[in-house]
Amino acid sequence: xxxxxIEHNETEEQQGTDWSGGNEPFKASYGxxxxxxxxxxxxxxxxxxLIAYGALRFSNANWPEPDFVFRTAPFTTNDNLPLIFVTFxxxxxxxxxxxxxxxxxxxxxxxxxxxxxxxxxxxIGGLGFLSCQAWEWNNLINVEGMTALTNPFSRHDQSxxxxxxxxxxxxxxxxxxxxxxxxxxxxxxxxxPATYFLPPNTEDIAVNRYFVKRNHHQLxxxxxxxASHGDGDHHGTNxxxxxxxxxxxxxxxxxxxxxxxELGAFKYNNAGSDDGYRGYKNExxxxxxxxxxxxxxxxxxxxxxxxxxxxxxxxxxxxxxxLYLKANNGHEMVEKIGLYWHFVDLVWVFVxxxxxxx
Amino acid sequence: xxxxxTYEESIKAVYYGLGLLAFITLVEVGVSLFGKGHIWExxxxxxxxxxVAGLIIIALSVYKAYFIIYEFMHMGYExxxxxxxxxxxxxxLVWGIIAFMQEGNSWGNRRELIQEKNALPVEAEDxxxxxxxxxxxxxxxxxxxx
Numbered sequence: 151x152x153x154x155x156i157e158h159n160e161t162e163e164q165q166g167t168d169w170s171g172g173n174e175p176f177k178a179s180y181g182x183x184x185x186x187x188x189x190x191x192x193x194x195x196x197x198x199x200l201i202a203y204g205a206l207r208f209s210n211a212n213w214p215e216p217d218f219v220f221r222t223a224p225f226t227t228n229d230n231l232p233l234i235f236v237t238f239x240x241x242x243x244x245x246x247x248x249x250x251x252x253x254x255x256x257x258x259x260x261x262x263x264x265x266x267x268x269x270x271x272x273x274i275g276g277l278g279f280l281s282c283q284a285w286e287w288n289n290l291i292n293v294e295g296m297t298a299l300t301n302p303f304s305r306h307d308q309s310x311x312x313x314x315x316x317x318x319x320x321x322x323x324x325x326x327x328x329x330x331x332x333x334x335x336x337x338x339x340x341x342x343p344a345t346y347f348l349p350p351n352t353e354d355i356a357v358n359r360y361f362v363k364r365n366h367h368q369l370x371x372x373x374x375x376x377a378s379h380g381d382g383d384h385h386g387t388n389x390x391x392x393x394x395x396x397x398x399x400x401x402x403x404x405x406x407x408x409x410x411x412e413l414g415a416f417k418y419n420n421a422g423s424d425d426g427y428r429g430y431k432n433e434x435x436x437x438x439x440x441x442x443x444x445x446x447x448x449x450x451x452x453x454x455x456x457x458x459x460x461x462x463x464x465x466x467x468x469x470x471x472x473l474y475l476k477a478n479n480g481h482e483m484v485e486k487i488g489l490y491w492h493f494v495d496l497v498w499v500f501v502x503x504x505x506x507x508x
Numbered sequence: 509x510x511x512x513x514t515y516e517e518s519i520k521a522v523y524y525g526l527g528l529l530a531f532i533t534l535v536e537v538g539v540s541l542f543g544k545g546h547i548w549e550x551x552x553x554x555x556x557x558x559x560v561a562g563l564i565i566i567a568l569s570v571y572k573a574y575f576i577i578y579e580f581m582h583m584g585y586e587x588x589x590x591x592x593x594x595x596x597x598x599x600x601l602v603w604g605i606i607a608f609m610q611e612g613n614s615w616g617n618r619r620e621l622i623q624e625k626n627a628l629p630v631e632a633e634d635x636x637x638x639x640x641x642x643x644x645x646x647x648x649x650x651x652x653x654x
Contacts, residue, residue, distance in 0.1 A: 175587070175589060176586070176587050176589060176590035176593075177586070177587050177590075178586060178587070178590055183590070186590070186594050187594070189594075190594050190597060190598070193598065194597075194601070197601050197604065198604075201601075201604055201605055201608045202608070204605070204608060204609055204612065205608040205609065205611055205612030205615070206612060206615075207612065208609055208612030208613050208615075208616060209612040209613070209614075209615035209616040209619065210616060210619070211616065211620070215544065217540070217541060217544045217546065232541060232544070232546060233537050233540065233541065237533065237534070237537050240533050241530060241533065244526065244529045244530060244533065245526065247529075247576070247580055248522055248523070248525065248526040248580075250580075251522045251525070251580050252519070252522060255515070255518055255519070255522070259515070488581075489581055492576055492577075492580045492581045493581075495576060495580075496573055496576050496577065499569050499572050499573055499576070500569065500573070502569075503536075503565060503566065503569040506540075507536055507537070507540040507565045507569075508540070508562055508565065508566075
């Protein structure tokens with residue numbers, strides 16, 4: 151073999167250089183190439199999750215509308231800000247991607263302080279994104295009542311509206327109020343009595359009750375005013391952590407038989423006319439898969455962001471120590487973590503698309 | 509990027525990219541809210557608005573992905589063979605998306621069918637020969653009939 155190669159080298163110089171080894175046909179280092187292939191495999195993982203989300207969403211007519219689910223934001227009591235907060239989160243990731251590019255550029259110029267500075271900004275952007283996600287998760291779990299296994303959100307469109315107070319009264323429900331206990335006298339005004347509704351003709355038995363969702367600043371627990379129904383013993387546990395907002399579209403259901411509270415949507419079908427309705431139905435919950443998929447996929451992405459922040463921190467410290475200056479390859483390690491960081495941004499483009507925009 | 513552009517040019521390109529991505533994201537959110545009827549109420553009742561908005565958003569997202577990969581990740585400046593070795597396998601996903609959306613649609617149809625059938629009233633069967641009568645123990649039957 152060796153002899154043949156030598157012959158080739160003598161006769162066809164071009165071919166000889168291709169096959170004699172030591173070439174880099176892709177003109178990229180091993181590390182960079184492998185980072186690309188890792189990202190390719192990771193892209194398939196995320197694509198698998200997002201395609202599963204799409205298939206399940208297509209299979210369910212009651213899939214929640216994202217502009218309705220994601221409409222809250224911190225530092226404001228206005229709860230009709232559809233997609234505003236996640237747009238801010240997207241901007242954070244885009245900006246941190248841009249600072250990363252600047253870091254890689256300064257790395258090529260072997261500018262240690264510049265590289266470290268832009269990497270620090272990237273880390274701050276990543277931490278900011280994670281903080282926003284922490285708020286979003288906390289809000290969904292503790293305020294809205296969505297977990298990996300429960301989903302209070304159902305489809306929200308023109309074919310049915312969630313029950314308002316007048317709707318319920320018109321349907322024969324009986325309105326009751328319950329006083330909030332354990333509140334200091336000077337704070338009493340902030341805690342108006344909780345309203346709940348009993349289904350028609352069931353006033354005297356321990357049956358299901360439908361609590362109107364209330365603002366979470368107003369109420370934590372207690373239908374103490376209702377001891378006549380013989381359920382005075384389990385006030386401490388009821389609605390723990392559950393919150394209500396008058397007129398909000400979902401209700402807390404108290405199951406009289408099991409004495410348990412559950413989140414559920416109570417919906418009127420008023421197809422045909424704007425102010426009348428044809429009937430009501432208790433839509434227990436939206437598809438459970440929504441909560442599981444949301445927390446799993448955004449959690450998996452958030453974990454990527456977290457790992458990215460950890461790696462960025464390590465590499466930034468190495469940059470400051472002058473380690474990559476010695477390697478004399480234009481801070482290629484910064485370029486590699488840059489590829490990973492851009493990929494995290496890239497995945498968010500599609501998570502944003504699937505979960506929030508469509 | 510070094511070798512293709514001067515330092516100042518490449519810095520400018522970065523901030524151009526920032527503006528472009530931010531602008532596209534804003535447009536996406538605007539189009540999405542339009543499709544859901546937040547900007548124009550009538551969009552809720554027109555099914556085409558949701559479809560058109562969806563297609564625009566998907567196209568813009570794909571463009572964002574292209575821009576991030578080709579500019580920020582420098583794929584546009586790599587050897588073509590390397591770019592293709594990473595990007596061509598992604599085309600497999602096109603079939604994955606088509607197949608699984610079709611699959612999800614089928615699950616949905618079956619779910620609807622099952623719900624429809626469950627809602628149908630159960631018809632009483634003809635029992636003239638007494639075959640479907642409840643079987644009770646002999647002793648009880650003796651007591652019942654004396």
